[in-house]
Amino acid sequence: MPLDTSTYALAHLRLDGRRWNELRRLHAQISTQAAADGSSYLEQGNTKVLCTVSGPQEQKGGRGGARDQGNEAKVDVEMNIAAFSGMDRKRRARSDKRVQEMQVTIASAFQSTLFTHLFPHSTITVTLHILSQDGSLLAACLNAATLALIDAGIPMSDYISSVTVASAPSSDQSLDEMDPLLDLNGLEEQELPFMTVGTCGRGPGGGEEKVMVLVMETKVQMARLEAMLSVGIDGCKQVRGILDGVVRSHGKRVLESKVS
Amino acid sequence: MAPYTGIPLSPAELSYLHTSLSQHPPIRPDARSPTAFRPLIAETDILPAANGSARICFADGTEAIVGVKAEVEKTPSASSHSINSHSINGEVADEGVRGLGSGGVRDVEDDGMDVDGGEDGKQSSKGRDEWLEVAIDIPGMRDDDALPVFLSAMLTEALLADGALKDKLYINTRFHWRLYIDILLLSLPLSYPLPLLSLTTHLALLATRLPALVSEKDEDPLFNDDWEASTHLYPPTKDETARQKPPITLLVMSVGENILFDPSREELAVADAVVAISVTQSHTNTTGPDADADADADSPNPLHLIALRTIDPPSRLTAAGLPNSLNTSAGAGAGAASQSLSSVEVAVTREKDQGVSVWRPPRGGVKRAVLARMIKMVVQAGGVGEEVLGGLRGVEI
């Protein structure tokens, strides 16, 4: 691999100058689109995601009927990776398995976090537009979807916050260990074994975060998992704090505009 | 092709709208003047990975993002020797990539090249139509649905008719830029999204920058990797009005004798005719007969009409109202009377009503005089076209 991370071992700094446990700049806005029930825009480094939520609403189209008989709302996720989002222009077919897998992941993660039993016979549609991708795509989508669902006012038990962690050769070369790295960019993702962790808090005083989503697709030694997982869960906590800040500052703005 | 169906208005509401829009001056539901546009929010250069990008958000909540990406591509050369060697390579490669799509497509293009490569008439314009690709993504619609296909055809047509854009993609005899314009409509299309997409594409192209070329002539192209040194596809000038610009497409509708710009969804539901008009600023570097004409003109950059398309107005799909004389449920007397009418008589009564007392979807086309006035209002000096371009000039690029 031409672009190696071996410099990390020397300087303790990653390709973009971060330390091992630093997140990239995470910037988010909510209520970005007036036309949707809920919307958000999230930048995690150079990964940019726009999310809109519509619903809960009656299922549209002909395929309703049999499917919305359940006494729980169904979460539908549509993901659209813009052709210009990557380095090279590439149009992704909607039937791409990788995209479908992410859709399934996001849908089923929120299915169990949202209080879907409050909206029987209905559908909540989450649409994600990926405008630019530079690593941690699934994590950014989960975070953006959380914000948009909060904006839509759909009750949920807690934020789902997500982050990626990798395992890199240790900075201390005398040890035969691996250092976990938090929040990968596109280059790091191509080189290092990594996993996406998504956790859901348990509300105030509810105890420890629970892992909702855990996706890893590269080979890694079992022994390294523990370090990766604990750093990941910790990173999710940080992300949750940032997301919470976004929601609170938006709430404050809304209240202020109502007063004046 | 129907832009959309399911207009949630009753014949009475349609009739009311139609009447108010045919007043002199017309009364629009949002109290705009006939030529006024709705306010919009625009920004450019929002995507780091694209050569140029823009986002426009209309007041009704419809929003579009356009990303322009350019890739260097080898131009299949015209000399017969290299064609032969190329196509042999192509065939070998083709076996391996069958089913991958892009490889196959490129080969098809190569075949097309061979045919018109010998044509000397092509020499005057260096660009080729296929160097430009427009793709539109509308949520909830498949890529091969009628609306996105039709919209992208219209936008491509306007961009190519301009002629200037494809020539800008020429690098040397062996290489060219291939420009991909990807349009993403973020919300469901509430009104006909053509002007939104066209204006966003316009801004994105204005913001598009290509890396500066350092190699010379027919060498393999080598680019300056300093993005600061990159050149604009449409180079900015000191006097912004004189800057060469990509074309814009405006949607114009008529109700009776009235001409309305930037129609909203409700207004489109009663339109007699809807026309998409593409205009561009004439540019100083055109060679040919109309260069002299430009020099003589009063205005420094008069607008030119480059494409015109009538669009099937959604009003044709609305349900007609029923004249009271035919209303069977209105009362016993009327009911008895209408039952005695034969189907021919019913049809005649309906025809005679002709939209006088109740709403009837428009029929037929647009009058030539109205069409001429529409075009004139767009292209004339100080007309709507200049006004829109002036407005877009305010967007920081």
Add this chain to the structure above:
Amino acid sequence: MPSEVTPSTNNHDFILTALRQNLRLDSRPLDTYRPIDLTFSSDPDTYGQTDVRIGKTRVLCNISCEVGAPYPDRKFDGVFTISCELGPMGSPAWEVGRQDQTEIILSRILEKTVRRSGALDTESLCIVAGQKCFHLRADIHILDHDGNVLDAACFALMAALLHFRRPDVSIEGEEVTVYSVREREPVKLTMTHHPFCITTSFYPSRQGSDDDLISVLDTTLQEEQCRTGSLTISLNRHGEVCNIAKYGGVGIEGLSVLTCVNASLEKAKMFDRLLKERLAEDEKARQAKIGAMGLELSAENERVMERPVG
């Protein structure tokens, strides 16, 4: 659109209550598999055809290969594709041509477990760089769905890959000769490691609380329909994890993920042992068949006349 029959509330509660008392309908402990049965094709010339049964779940995997051109961007690699077929034979909820969630997850996880982890050395499939290579294709058919399709499919695929022999080739200058099975002994595929999928399902240990979870291995279809979450881990016997997939579902604690990984390692070793045993047995049987009198002299009446349609 057909859908699976969901267990009634009574059934659902019964299964849950039983699980909370460490009981399962088929009286297995919570962490054991149903009897696993692996058979290879009985035709001595057929390689790479496996039939795996875990309880009532039955998966067929067939590997085929042909010579073709490699992808232009991967000149030194052969082509390996996995295709999963979920038809109405397996479960009435599946239709041909309609993609459902099970199929997406199944094919993605197999892809990640076997292809992305580099279990098969695709470079060994290359014949002439950039021009000729073997196209290997694995077809997986779920014949009967009674839960835990993932583990069964992955086991069937690994078994088939280890059993398969590709025809031998020789290269002289530009000439490439592919020998048939009768001409030259076919060659085994080069496998770098043997990963297996292990799926753990989770059940709430108390009504309405997600705090303590019961983890259960190798669920039947009914149990699967009652679970609140699942975690699929793919790893080989050396403890190299190739894939972890937890798509939503109930939240689990970080620590229990690690416990699951450790438990899965035991099962992966079990799968590995079983596969090696069965492969050795099959090898012996084939040798005996050929060795005794030679194939031509064999007068077996039970000889398969036609290859079974895979």
